[in-house]
Amino acid sequence: MKTLIRKNILELKPYSSARDEFKEAASVYLDANEFPVPSDFNRYPDSHHSLLKNAISKIKNVSEKNILIGNGSDEVIDIVLRTFCEPGIDNIIITPPTYGMYEVAAAINDIEVKRCDLEPNFELDFEKLKNQIDANTKVVFLCSPNNPTGKLLDFDAICDFVSQVSCMVLVDEAYIDFSDSRSMITKIDEFDNLIVSQTLSKFYGMAGLRVGLCFANSFLIEIFHKVKPPYNINILSQKIAIEELNSKDWGSSLRQILKDKQNLKAALLQQNCILQVFESDANFYLVKVANANNLYQYLIKKGIVVRNRSNQLHCENCLRITVGTAQENIELINALSEFV
Numbered sequence: 001m002k003t004l005i006r007k008n009i010l011e012l013k014p015y016s017s018a019r020d021e022f023k024e025a026a027s028v029y030l031d032a033n034e035f036p037v038p039s040d041f042n043r044y045p046d047s048h049h050s051l052l053k054n055a056i057s058k059i060k061n062v063s064e065k066n067i068l069i070g071n072g073s074d075e076v077i078d079i080v081l082r083t084f085c086e087p088g089i090d091n092i093i094i095t096p097p098t099y100g101m102y103e104v105a106a107a108i109n110d111i112e113v114k115r116c117d118l119e120p121n122f123e124l125d126f127e128k129l130k131n132q133i134d135a136n137t138k139v140v141f142l143c144s145p146n147n148p149t150g151k152l153l154d155f156d157a158i159c160d161f162v163s164q165v166s167c168m169v170l171v172d173e174a175y176i177d178f179s180d181s182r183s184m185i186t187k188i189d190e191f192d193n194l195i196v197s198q199t200l201s202k203f204y205g206m207a208g209l210r211v212g213l214c215f216a217n218s219f220l221i222e223i224f225h226k227v228k229p230p231y232n233i234n235i236l237s238q239k240i241a242i243e244e245l246n247s248k249d250w251g252s253s254l255r256q257i258l259k260d261k262q263n264l265k266a267a268l269l270q271q272n273c274i275l276q277v278f279e280s281d282a283n284f285y286l287v288k289v290a291n292a293n294n295l296y297q298y299l300i301k302k303g304i305v306v307r308n309r310s311n312q313l314h315c316e317n318c319l320r321i322t323v324g325t326a327q328e329n330i331e332l333i334n335a336l337s338e339f340v
């Protein structure tokens, strides 16, 4: 795995933040050109996110040395690309239809994107994927459960794949908390080419705080730490994320959203305008309709925004609908029932 890391990153002497150089507590801090009048945020945030990592390590049952926190998991994607991929030379592989940011982040970093399309039933052919890997493939992105399909990849199939390839594999588990599948986090000690990303934006309800999670072996986490911007998670996000994680009953929150999800599916299936509701392990449904553009525009007029995924591979006339609150779901269903 070490040989996959770009030479300039391996040799990188990271920015050393003011507080990194002096770790003991002091009474007077004149080292970082901060404004001296005390407030909740006149000091730079902890660049190591120590308290937040501690809270996450307890919830996810992972050692702190295996965790990196990104400004959303979108930042994790970018850090991974910049760590492994030589612009203009290396490539990544994605499995469309899938989350759009892999491609955008690759384009920003001038990294070629190869595609291994999912089958029309949204299954991934791992053999076909393996055959796409070449000498310049540095990272394969797997999304499980996948966005926009909601489909989970088989845990053992991912493990087999990771064990058989020599490039890095990033398993994006942004929606894993809604599924009953094991997380690939449990395999980071076994496979040194495995990176798992998760987020507090979806199940944990903190999209506005921008807290993304990355799990990997400790050597990689140290490298990623060198690459990330020193103060990527602000003081308030770190503080509020810890408070939220520790104060809420996540078990009952999951039960509630799964119940709402089930009710939404039952109601969707009764609508004449909905032709198919795809199975989903996430907090959204991909639905097939007769004319997605028409229905999308109609819902907009009713003040309801869903995601039109019609232009994605195998998603012709498909809308992606997030499970909202019970009241929001009722409003959606009422609007759909009035659609002619």
Ligand SMILES: Cc1ncc(COP(=O)(O)O)c(C=O)c1O
Pocket: 071, 072, 073, 074, 075, 099, 143, 146, 147, 172, 174, 175, 198, 199, 200, 201, 207, 210, 211, 212
């Ligand atoms: C599959 C997937 N990965 C990552 C993200 C980004 O999440 P974050 O808010 O942590 O940046 C999203 C957001 O929609 C997503 O769907």
